[in-house]
Amino acid sequence: MGDLYALDFDGVLCDSCGESSLSAVKAARVRWPALFDGVDSTTEDWIVDQMYKVRPVVETGYENLLLVRLLLEMRIPSIQKSTVAEGLTVDGILENWSKLKPVIMEEWTENRDDLVDLFGKVRDEWMEKDLATWVSANRFYPGVPDALKFASSRLYIVTTKQSRFADALLRELAGVTVLPERIYGLGTGPKVEVLKQLQKKPEHQGLRLQ
Template sequence: MGDLYALDFDGVLCDSCGESSLSAVKAAKLRWPDLFRGVDSTTEDWIIAQMYTVRPVVETGYENLLLVRLLLEMKVPSIRTSSVAEGLTVDAILESWSKIKPVVMEEWGEMDRDDLVEFFGKVRDEWMEQDLKTWIGANRFYPGVPEALKFASSTMYIVTTKQGRFADALLRELAGVTIPFERIYGLGTGSVYVYPNLVVLGEMALVLSSLLLLAFISNFRPKVEVLKQLQKRPEHQGLKLHFVEDRLATLKNVIKEPELDGWNLYLGNWGYNTQKEREEAESIPRIHLLHLSDFTKKLK
């Protein structure tokens, strides 16, 4: 029996916190220029340092943008527009981000999630286009991961909430690994595979592909749905299924789905999770707490 690994990207394969935090600061300056115009380098450095602490709450990249602004409002009382910023701590963000996020989005007039996703992605795209070397250098793969991916004998898929083109670029340019794009399930990927037999010529193809991409972003499939799809494929029948993730909440969502009882679940303890979450994971029979060295050995 062979093995199939569905791997999260950020926090499992790649530490992208430096890049996502810097991108969020760049994006925040463009999104809210009046608020960020007077922010000095010392305050920026403080914000980025705090982003490493609050990173475990981020499920999708655009949330970094919201966190950067919230941290600024916590630091600078004179520019506060959110009712939650006063007296807020990073520990409180870690505990209650799911409740805080909708409040700040409403108070800041930022209720369009898809617009935030597109805006944040555009800022990253522009950074890549203008200075690819620096953008790539702001990321790092965890020790031993590139080698494990290169020599892996198992079937592998990337299942991430990151925009797929960024995961693909980092795998190729930083890790030196090529994973077929159809095996990368991410935000903004997969639309060309939804209708594999569809052939459209001329300008209509460009229009339709754009519409499909926008539809996919708006209706991004949760990871549980991707896992269901993977286990149903004829070529995967008989394989032992493994899902490696760094967010405990995601693994708990998988456990809620009886259809996914066949998956072995792992929480990577080197990723973006807290000690409290790791302790909770150890109390859940379905979840195996995984060390980085054991993970890289499993792939090989």
């Protein structure tokens, strides 16, 4: 008899807000170059700072791009293309994101899959050009690497992050190798369904899912 732990990644094992925010700004510049024309480093720094505040609403990485653009429209009223940006505050985003997101997706004529692909591509390019800087923009919470290394229970990672990024951070930043088949990332299905799949696996019989 033993335990099986299915762990979320962002906000549980790893503080990736810095990297996801910087990657989102890079991706937003690619997606909407005209809107970011003339945007200086001071404005970018402000956006990244605000991203730390609105990060709790993000369920899947691509939403970071939407938040970056929404914050930019809040900061520079003259470029507003959405009806929700005027008078919007950070608290308003935190309280109403589930209602705001479909509105801006429609008004900006955006497609979820396209944004997911772009966000992943920008991260891949950053990793390829400067892996050390990409890795250092993340941090594992204190004690997490050792807890993962010396865990006696069976561990799985179940995350909305694309698996290759979670794997890279585990290896490069935490010094931990998790078998690919034990990392369930974006595209493997909702977390609840993944957990049900784990419970049904024959090799997990006799284990308690924590």
